[in-house]
Amino acid sequence: MKIRFRGGAIAAALLLSVVAACGGGGGDSGDSDRALRVAAVSDASSLDPIRGNAGTDHVLIYPLYDTLISYDKGLEAQPGLAESWEQKSPTELTLKLREGVKFHDGEPFNAEAVVYNFERAKGEGSNIQADLASVDSVTADDEYTVTYKLSAPDASLLLVLADRAGMMVSPKAAEAAGGDLSTKPVGAGGWEFVEWKRGSVIKVKRYADYWDKDAERVSAINFNIIPDPKTRVTSLRSGQQDVVMDVSPSDADGLEKASGVAVSDTPRVNVNQVYLNRDSEELGDPQVRKALSLAIDREALLKSAYFGRGSVANGALPSDYWAAPPESVKSEFNPDEAKKLLAAAGETDLTFDMIVNADSATVRVAEILKQQWSDVGVTVNIKPLEIVQGTSDYFNDRKSPAYLSQWTGRPDPAMTYRLLFSDEGYFNTSDQWTPGLEEALEKSDVSTEPDERKPGFDEAAEAVFADTSFFPLVFGNSIVGLSEDVDGFEGNLLGKPKFIGVTLG
Template structure:
């Protein structure tokens, strides 16, 4: 190579380096589903939405709501009218203004679009009225305590009415929101690329110019890419890899216990002993040792649990502590049900962790007489099977919401979007209606107790544990904060 050619090459490298340094390469555990906040339902899609779509309100580290697109709000004395004021001067990525009419459009889209995954989250909304350019009023059918908490996630994400109307059901192919980054491209199973939106209302706090989200389901491969410098940040580091990452001077770790749960969902619509007899489901649960499962698969880093919130949550129903494993009880329950050696087809995600959980459960329940057969399925296919009811049991992850209503209603209320178990019970429904209707702590705790009374008897779910969400990232990345919802905030992030 000539000296001139070498000089040109080196110059080009030096010029390219600063631009590359401001590209955040983020390793995801799965390829996200639809990039449309009305229809999306996965944890990984929320990672991408945190860059694309601001919400009416966010949550702080203490789980309390803080302003984002809305700067203030007030609730009427009868708790049936919520008035919100929007931040002035905000625009969507297509330049359209975020005003009260756009907020009304987005909320009604979440509420009324066929197939919306948000419908159950905000169902008590009756109407949305525009008061003035930056003020809108939400009229509720009944008081609805979790409404602000719902607006901290996808129900509170605003989309451009112009883009949504133009793209129709193709909106997810080119989403237009009001977040710090705008959509550039998506190559399924390979990458999602977003770039900084120069018109962002808080642009001075956005230092990263470009984010490349890269789905890498294998945790070992994801970590190898981080250690080799091909990634700058990864989510859901495998607990067994935590020690080696802590020893690596070039890497840092962040962690929080998730708001959600990891569980086994039983499809009660199937004509199987597991589906038709709660004693069989109780036997299945009695055969599982949650603490041993945590130690074997997750190096003891996760939190064992048996409810929709973890044991340290103030809304945990203390009357139902985590049960110990009891094989004799499991066998006795199967005998009472007149069932011998029931076959259970358990759907698990085809990633580096879920099959291991399935194998431990398979071995534990075998001692009680169950024949568990694992069906490893890719992430999006598993969700599709759950939607259609084409499964018997499903090892399911839910990332959680600040209010326990977000961990219960959409799964346990009749005919709600995430009711994969096909569970429908009037007493459970009444309990959830009661917790939604009051902001009083005592009344809500009584409602959670009533819901636990019913679901502990019926067992549409077996709750197993709550993940400690672990991030690993390069020491070149600064400004990283840990939030209880497990999502990355891109405000203040910087790559050196």
């Protein structure tokens, strides 16, 4: 992890863990009384973990909901609300739950609550059914033991439970809210809900009965919704914010030179990409999709739009990750071949709409893509929308064949492939498997050992590449701005901090 300070401490590696299983040794001494002010990129799509549809939600809801399984900064599984686990067979996972945990409404967390949350996640209105597709049932073996019973081996399940499917809500609160906790979240996290002013701020306060009494926690967190990247940075420099998420690469150099602030710049599995509806009239032909991909100069994008802070994306996972695509999967820039493929497909005057996140950095990327596609005779109509509206228009209402945004990553690589490219994946508007992918992922489930799973993921990457199921662009670094009052911040490969361990000086 790289953190640079000016006007305060010199560069340092901040070693406090953010996982819920580990204590910070300071209990409730995270600060005096002031709230930690966090400038967030986007408002929440929902505060209910099963109903949200934006990857940017995680930073806002992790404080409210502890997960069954946690993870360290390298995405290795760690204890969470489950203190231990055992894989009794390839189709059975047993979790031993922590005792003495309470939800924010005072209700006990136990095996029956886990069963309730599973059935809720598999039910109507849930956006995460694909995450648990392999699970047939969950049984309460005793008050603090549950067993997940699978229809087929699924090596990703452990880390699936470190994401939305593992965020436990109070059954009593969910029932009282008619099954929808979108505006009345009740979890078992380190902070409890206070207020949500849509488009403005989400406020949480330290939960007094949190199970981990040793965890360092600030007294409160105010997530201030500031979509414009330059405004976020300005607010940090002026002392109005303590933490600024997703600093734009164009602003990072200047912020590193500023007094009294730090910049955390770390790699992550977040990929900037163009989502594609492969069932659309405009982009249904894989030959056309291949042509459009070949027309993209990703090196130029990395240099001009991301200022070199990141790496070119060949697939859904970065090259230095254990499940990275094989060398056979490589994004190429070949506009001449792109023109030939378009001509062969009879699409010499192709025009299509593309929804784009309305922040200035993403619009800049869209304008570069527009020019590159224009060079091969393709016209794209850019439709800038705020993130929550854009995700709704694209994923729910299918109003456009393409969407320029980002995939914020998931703890296990199989989750990424299933959510993006399976027939039940919420983020796959084509509603069809990428050819060959289902069989490849079955091979990745033969073991929980990374080395034994890797061949299956290689085949998965090759299947997605052959079909051109999406346009991966750039893996942008996680760049976070910090005031000199903030201590204990640590990033992770997801670029989604949980704020356990963070203190205010």
